[in-house]
Amino acid sequence: MTEVNPQQVSTPKADETGKAKAHAAVATPPGGGPRFSLGAIGDIPHIGLVLALVILAAVGLVTVPDSFGTASNMVSILALAATIGVITVGATFVIIGGGIDLSVGAVMALASVWATTLATQEYGPWVMMICAILVGTGAGLLNGFLISYGRMVPFIATLAMLVAARGLAQRMSNRKTQLVGPDNQLIVDLSTTRVLGLPLLVYIFAVVVIIGWLILNRTTFGRRTYAVGGNPEAARLAGINVRRHTMMLYALSGFCCGIAAILIMARTTTGSSTHGDLYELDAIAAVIIGGTLLTGGRGTIVGAILGLLIFTVITNLFILNGLNTSDQLIAKGLIIVAAVLLQRRSLNAST
Amino acid sequence: MEDISREQSETPPLLAMRDIVKQFPGVRALDGVDLDVRAGEVHCLLGQNGAGKSTLIKVLAGAHQPDSGEVLMNGEPVKLTTPTAAMKLGVATIYQELDLVDGLSVAENVFLGHEHATMGFTRRGTTNAATRKILERLGHGEIRPTTEVGRLSPAGKQVVSMARALSHDARIIVMDEPSAALAHDEVSNLFRIIREVTAQGVAVIYISHRLEEIREIGDRVTVLKDGRTVAVGLPAKDTPTNKVVSLMTGRNVEYVFPPRPDGGFGDELLTIQNCSVAGMVRDVSFSVRAGEIVGLAGLVGSGRSEIIEAVYGARKFSGKITINGEVVKPGNTTRSVGLGMGLAPEERKAQGLLLGQTVARNITLASMERYSTLGWINRKKEAEEAAHLVKALDIRPPDPNRVIKTLSGGNQQKAVIGRWLVGEGRKLLLLDEPTRGVDVGARAEIYALVRKLADEGVGVLLVSSEVPEVLGLADRVLVIREGRIVREAGAGELDEHTVLDLVMDAHPVTSAPSHD
Ligand SMILES: Nc1ncnc2c1ncn2[C@@H]1O[C@H](COP(=O)(O)OP(=O)(O)OP(=O)(O)O)[C@@H](O)[C@H]1O
Ligand SMILES: [Mg+2]
Numbered sequence: 001m002t003e004v005n006p007q008q009v010s011t012p013k014a015d016e017t018g019k020a021k022a023h024a025a026v027a028t029p030p031g032g033g034p035r036f037s038l039g040a041i042g043d044i045p046h047i048g049l050v051l052a053l054v055i056l057a058a059v060g061l062v063t064v065p066d067s068f069g070t071a072s073n074m075v076s077i078l079a080l081a082a083t084i085g086v087i088t089v090g091a092t093f094v095i096i097g098g099g100i101d102l103s104v105g106a107v108m109a110l111a112s113v114w115a116t117t118l119a120t121q122e123y124g125p126w127v128m129m130i131c132a133i134l135v136g137t138g139a140g141l142l143n144g145f146l147i148s149y150g151r152m153v154p155f156i157a158t159l160a161m162l163v164a165a166r167g168l169a170q171r172m173s174n175r176k177t178q179l180v181g182p183d184n185q186l187i188v189d190l191s192t193t194r195v196l197g198l199p200l201l202v203y204i205f206a207v208v209v210i211i212g213w214l215i216l217n218r219t220t221f222g223r224r225t226y227a228v229g230g231n232p233e234a235a236r237l238a239g240i241n242v243r244r245h246t247m248m249l250y251a252l253s254g255f256c257c258g259i260a261a262i263l264i265m266a267r268t269t270t271g272s273s274t275h276g277d278l279y280e281l282d283a284i285a286a287v288i289i290g291g292t293l294l295t296g297g298r299g300t301i302v303g304a305i306l307g308l309l310i311f312t313v314i315t316n317l318f319i320l321n322g323l324n325t326s327d328q329l330i331a332k333g334l335i336i337v338a339a340v341l342l343q344r345r346s347l348n349a350s351t
Numbered sequence: 352m353e354d355i356s357r358e359q360s361e362t363p364p365l366l367a368m369r370d371i372v373k374q375f376p377g378v379r380a381l382d383g384v385d386l387d388v389r390a391g392e393v394h395c396l397l398g399q400n401g402a403g404k405s406t407l408i409k410v411l412a413g414a415h416q417p418d419s420g421e422v423l424m425n426g427e428p429v430k431l432t433t434p435t436a437a438m439k440l441g442v443a444t445i446y447q448e449l450d451l452v453d454g455l456s457v458a459e460n461v462f463l464g465h466e467h468a469t470m471g472f473t474r475r476g477t478t479n480a481a482t483r484k485i486l487e488r489l490g491h492g493e494i495r496p497t498t499e500v501g502r503l504s505p506a507g508k509q510v511v512s513m514a515r516a517l518s519h520d521a522r523i524i525v526m527d528e529p530s531a532a533l534a535h536d537e538v539s540n541l542f543r544i545i546r547e548v549t550a551q552g553v554a555v556i557y558i559s560h561r562l563e564e565i566r567e568i569g570d571r572v573t574v575l576k577d578g579r580t581v582a583v584g585l586p587a588k589d590t591p592t593n594k595v596v597s598l599m600t601g602r603n604v605e606y607v608f609p610p611r612p613d614g615g616f617g618d619e620l621l622t623i624q625n626c627s628v629a630g631m632v633r634d635v636s637f638s639v640r641a642g643e644i645v646g647l648a649g650l651v652g653s654g655r656s657e658i659i660e661a662v663y664g665a666r667k668f669s670g671k672i673t674i675n676g677e678v679v680k681p682g683n684t685t686r687s688v689g690l691g692m693g694l695a696p697e698e699r700k701a702q703g704l705l706l707g708q709t710v711a712r713n714i715t716l717a718s719m720e721r722y723s724t725l726g727w728i729n730r731k732k733e734a735e736e737a738a739h740l741v742k743a744l745d746i747r748p749p750d751p752n753r754v755i756k757t758l759s760g761g762n763q764q765k766a767v768i769g770r771w772l773v774g775e776g777r778k779l780l781l782l783d784e785p786t787r788g789v790d791v792g793a794r795a796e797i798y799a800l801v802r803k804l805a806d807e808g809v810g811v812l813l814v815s816s817e818v819p820e821v822l823g824l825a826d827r828v829l830v831i832r833e834g835r836i837v838r839e840a841g842a843g844e845l846d847e848h849t850v851l852d853l854v855m856d857a858h859p860v861t862s863a864p865s866h867d
Contacts, residue, residue, distance in 0.1 A: 219726040220719040227716055230705040237665060237696050237703070238717040238770065239688025298707055 048342060049290065049306035056313045064320040073316065075198060079191065081312040082205035083108075083263045084282050085305060089212040090140075090256030091283040092304045096216070097249040098229035098296030099154040103143060103161035104257050105279030109272065110169040111135040111261035116178040116271030125186035132265070133258035139165060140254015144247030158250075162280070169273035177272040180265055190266035201263045208259060213301045225249065230297025285332070286311055289339040310335065363426030365390040365554050366411075366523055371420035373406055373578075375757065378748055380406040381417065382578035388523065393545060393555045395565045395587055398575035399599055399790040400761025401747045404558050405446075407575070408525045411556075412444040413437035424522075435464075441522030445512045445529055453501030458482035460500050461514045485514045489544055505698070506537045506651050513544065524548065525556045528760070530564060531787045535816065536650065536855060542568050560761070560790050561817070562592055574598045600792040607795040608823035609802035616826075617641030620810040621779055623662065626670035631657040633834040634670075639779065644801065644811040646825025646842065648818060649854050654834035655814045656697050659781045662812065663687050663694045674779060688717060691778030693771030695785055697814075703767040704755055711737035711751035713766050718773040740769040745796060760788040768797065772804075779810045786820065798824050818847050830854055 060068035067073055087104045094101045114120065115132040139161060146157040180187050190200045216222035227235040228245050236242045264275050289307030292299025311332060318328040366388040373381040380403045388394045396404050409415040411422070413431040422429055424440060431437045437444075451460050458478045459466075467477040482496040491510045494503070500511055509529060516524045530538045545555050545568055559565060565572060569587030572595065573580060582598050621639040626632060632654040639645045647655040661668040664679045664687040672679040674690050696702035705713055714737045722732035737751040744765040746758070755763055768785055771777055782801070786794045801824065805811055815821050821828055822842050830838040830853045838845075838853050 218728055218730070220723050220728060221726055223712070223716070223719055223728070226708065226712075227705055230707055231701075233702050234696075234704060235716075236684055237663075237694055239685050240716075241683075241685045297705065 046291075046300075046303055046306065048339075049303060049310065052310055053306065053313065056310065056317065060313070060317050060320070063317070067320050068317070071197060073320070075202070077309075077312055077316050078202045078205070079199055079267060080315070081308055082201050083260050083267065083276075084279055084286070084312075085205045085308055086208045086256050086260045086263060087253075087276075087279055088283045088286045088304050088308050089208055089301060090253035091280075092212070092287050092290075092292060092299060092301050093216065093225055094154075094249050094253045095284070095287050095292050095294060096229050096296060096299045097225045097246060098232065099147065099246065099249060100158065100284070100294070101140075101143065101250060101253045102155065102158040102280045103139065103165055104253065104260075104283055105276030106162045106165035106169070107136055107139040107254055107257040108260045108264065108276040108279065109274065110139065110165040110172075111258050112265050112271035112275050113169040113173045113178060113273055114271075115261060116180055116265065117172060121181045121184055125184040128180075128184060128187060128265075129262050132261040133255060136254040136256070136258025136261060137251055138254065140251040140257070141247065143254065144250030147250065148243040148246040166273060173271070173273050175273060177270045177274075180269045180271070187262065187266050188269050190263070201266050204259065204263065208256065209301065209305055216301055221245075221248075226297055228296075282308070282311060285336050289336060307339070363423070364388060365425060367423040367426075368407070368411065369421050369423070371407065371410055371422075372418045373403075373410060373415060374418050377750075377753075378757075380578055381410070381420075383420075383580075384575065384578065385580045385583060386573055387584060388554045388556060390522070390554055391549050391552045392570040393549055393557050393568050393587075395569040395572045396556060396558045396575065397562075397565065397572055397595060397599055399792055400788075401759040402575040402599075402790075403578040404575055405527055405759060406578075408444060408527055408556065408558070411437065411442055411523075411525060413442075414444075438465075438519050441520065442525065443516035443519045443521035443523070444525040444527070445509075445516055446527050451500045451508055451511060454499065456497050456499055457486075457494060457503075457511050457514075458496035460511055461485065461496075461518050463515070465519065481518070482514065485517050486510070488517070488547075489513060490540060504652050506533050509533055509537070509541070513541075517548070521553060523554045523556065525558075527558045528560070528788055529557070530559055530561060531784075533651065533816070535818070535851060538564065560788065560794075562595060562791070565595075566592075596791055599790070606791075606819055606823055607798065609799045611802075611826060612642075612806055616643040617808055620675060621662065621812070622671075622673045623658075624671040626658070626661055626668050626672060628654070628657045628661050628666055628668045628834075631834055632661065632668070635831075635834075635836055636670075637829060637836065637839065639810040639812055641778070641808045641810050642805050643827065644805050644813060644825045646813045646815065646821035646828045647831055648815070648821045648828055648850050649831035651816065653831045653854065655831050656783055657834075658831070659694065659783050659812060659814055662779075663692055663781055665694070691776060692781060693717065693777050693779070694781040695768045695771065695783060697783040697787075699760075699764055699767050699787075704763060706754075706756045708755060709752050710741060710746060710755050710758065710766050713755050714740050714751070714769045715773060717770050721774045736773055740772060743772070744769050744800075745793065761790055761793060764789050765793065765797070768800075772800070777804075777809055779812065780804065781812050783814045784816065785813065786815070786817070818850050822847065822850065 087108065091101055091104060111132040114135045115128040120128055120131050143158050143161050146152045147154050190204070193200050195203065216225065224235065224240050224245050227238070227240060228242050232242050265271055286308035287299065287304045288294060289310065290300060290303025290305070292304060314331055314335070315328060318325070364387045366386070368384065368386040371381050371384045384403065384407055386407065396407070398404050406415060410417050411431065413434045413436050416432070422431055429440055431440070452463065455463070461482045462478050467474045467481065479496040483492070486492055486494050486496070489510055494507060494510060500508060503511065529541060533541060549555055557569060565587055572582070572585040572587045572590065574582040574585070574595065576599060585595070617640055619638050620641045623638065624636050626635045635658060647658060649655045657666060660666040661681070662672055662679065664681055664683050667681045674692065677690050679690070680686055700706065705716065711734065715733050719728060722729045722736065734751065741749050741751050746762050746765050755766060764787060768782070771780055786797055789797060801811055813821065813825055822845060825842050828840055828842050828845055828850070829836050830850060832854055
């Protein structure tokens with residue numbers, strides 16, 4: 001992260017005071033040598049994550065040289081990552097804000113089912129998309145309302161939503177898979193139309209990540225998210241409306257689920273109550289591998305997305321190598337543990 | 352004491368720290384510090400914010416490893432590699448920021464880490480009985496061992512920390528600014544306990560920014576400056592204050608208050624009518640005019656902080672509070688900030704700081720709107736503003752991008768106050784113990800700053816446990832006792848004794864009032 005460093009503005013002045021007051025001698029190392037800040041360790045896990053990705057890619061190139069490095073495989077990795085990726089962006093906000101959202105996969109399924117009912121499909125693809133987003137955001141708002149105004153523990157409120165949303169999705173669809181109708185191929189086009197070799201849904205994913213990054217790092221909303229997660233009481237006393245903000249975080253997560261529902265409809269051409277099973281765990285794992293603290297107040301979107309890509313590449317490698325999915329799950333579990341241990345080490349080293 | 356110390360100077364001191372060096376990234380916190388402590392003495396450690404006092408005692412407590420230097424106990428070199436190792440050697444520490452677990456009971460906190468247990472099952476009966484004994488020895492038999500610590504007042508928590516130190520048969524008890532959270536009568540109680548333990552041969556290392564306490568309780572003084580020892584073993588009672596202060600800072604007076612303005616004040620800014628807070632404040636009415644500093648004097652638990660929090664809308668209250676004619680709504684701090692109020696809360700760690708974030712972000716937390724358009728932050732402006740305040744408040748090290756957790760306590764406090772000094776337009780500042788943990792030099796700067804703001808028309812409501820501070824800085828003083836205003840007068844009409852008598856009256860409040 002090469003951020004403009006306000007320190008540069010203040011350093012010459014610091015030198016003046018250094019002469020006037022002897023104590024500044026302690027503050028400024030001789031020759032103003034390199035200063036370390038805790039911010040820098042935010043970068044170390046990223047380097048670690050990038051390295052991990054590189055190693056995985058190397059493994060792929062060695063073990064399955066014919067299939068891994070191909071353009072079509074890269075595209076399928078990205079297309080696979082796109083759906084959970086969008087959800088991960090929302091989950092990052094919620095977790096930095098000190099919460100947790102277990103309902104993401106179920107809410108996405110519900111949104112996909114609602115958008116593909118015959119009644120909705122009649123209105124055409126745009127209404128279907130808006131419907132998915134509204135259903136997602138609505139469920140998120142309800143989560144947020146229960147948590148911030150109903151004072152429910154996030155884990156419980158979103159667990160209830162997980163169960164209920166899946167149930168509702170099953171009811172609406174009669175447990176049947178609903179096809180996206182021929183009139184609404186616009187949605188499917190999102191995965192079939194390619195620009196510069198990449199399907200449109202990958203671009204949607206990229207746009208969501210960029211906007212998410214900007215909101216988190218460049219806006220008051222993002223700053224407040226860190227404050228609310230880091231120390232809610234201090235945030236409240238600084239005049240931040242903690243409850244409303246918390247509610248917005250869950251609404252944002254739901255909104256992302258709505259977008260993810262569009263992407264999954266595009267990729268599978270269906271809406272189904274079975275979509276997104278266990279997505280919540282993948283999303284949370286990605287966020288944590290990316291260096292976000294489950295206790296809130298700290299984390300990055302870039303890390304979460306890298307974490308997700310690592311997961312997706314692993315899945316891809318296992319499939320290409322013809323290994324079974326149980327081993328894949330074991331590998332993922334080990335990766336989560338390793339990532340968290342490594343992060344803790346870099347934290348300790350710097351304090 | 353005199354005799355003991357002469358005798359002991361022949362034998363090696365109980366504790367000797369030699370040439371301790373501790374380097375943090377970018378800061379040399381300790382640069383060759385020496386400390387000699389004898390059995391049975393109260394050894395005071397003095398120094399400005401960031402001088403290295405807390406770091407030194409963390410080395411002693413095994414919480415930090417020094418880069419070089421050695422520690423001797425009774426002349427024998429010892430290794431303080433972990434907090435447990437230090438405890439085994441008889442060092443018990445009460446940290447500057449209390450480190451109790453709110454969700455556990457008093458007894459569980461006291462014996463945390465060395466529980467009475469059989470095969471992993473804690474023996475609650477034994478633990479509670481042992482705790483009760485220690486609490487009684489501390490003169491606080493009324494605190495029940497089974498009470499949850501989170502429900503105690505700051506003074507009550509202090510007692511629990513003290514009990515925890517005593518629960519390890521300590522030879523050295525270290526107290527980092529123990530009095531900062533205590534009211535006047537609590538401090539005398541603390542001193543009684545200190546005298547008791549030192550009489551039994553335990554050494555106490557005492558850190559405080561209040562020099563009158565050092566004179567009262569201390570035997571010898573070591574002064575730190577910029578991570579070096581500048582004076583060793585000064586007699587605490589006889590060394591003139593101005594000498595101590597000038598060793599620390601180069602100034603030579605303890606309290607420097609800015610002059611009060613000659614002219615009158617502006618219009619009525621804050622009006623409080625018949626305000627009550629359940630169980631804490633009863634039917635309080637007063638007002639603050641623009642440019643006026645009103646001080647609330649009272650004991651911890653008298654309701655002073657509750658009044659301030661009610662004014663800020665951070666607490667439920669009945670009655671009517673208006674600022675510039677606009678009504679304050681309980682529970683809506685966002686509105687209060689919008690109306691031009693700012694609160695520097697009492698407990699900076701729990702209520703004020705985002706510990707993991709930079710100084711700059713802590714300073715700009717409440718005023719992001721000032722340099723953002725539609726939620727988009729102008730980061731250049733923000734950085735300039737933060738750098739400006741770091742300089743204006745002389746926050747050390749002067750680096751806005753340092754994580755605030757790594758600053759010394761006093762410097763963190765400056766950032767909490769600085770939060771409300773960003774830009775113009777603040778109308779009313781609510782300062783709850785604004786100089787807690789702040790050194791004498793920086794105090795004078797904070798006083799000057801508060802007065803300057805008042806001169807510019809800002810109203811100030813000030814709470815402080817230090818009576819000289821209230822009397823010296825405020826224009827008008829309200830004395831609070833048990834949730835009521837018992838006296839209102841111009842600061843010039845009162846003196847320290849009168850105020851102390853008023854706050855305590857016939858009710859010797861012996862402990863935390865809120866632990867039931
Ligand atoms: N964990 C840390 N990482 C980096 N720097 C630190 C850390 N802890 C302390 N420092 C720095 O070391 C110096 C000494 O700090 P210390 O807390 O010992 O001061 P102090 O004398 O106790 O001050 P105060 O009176 O304000 O409590 C300060 O400049 C502080 O910023
Ligand atoms: Mg300190």
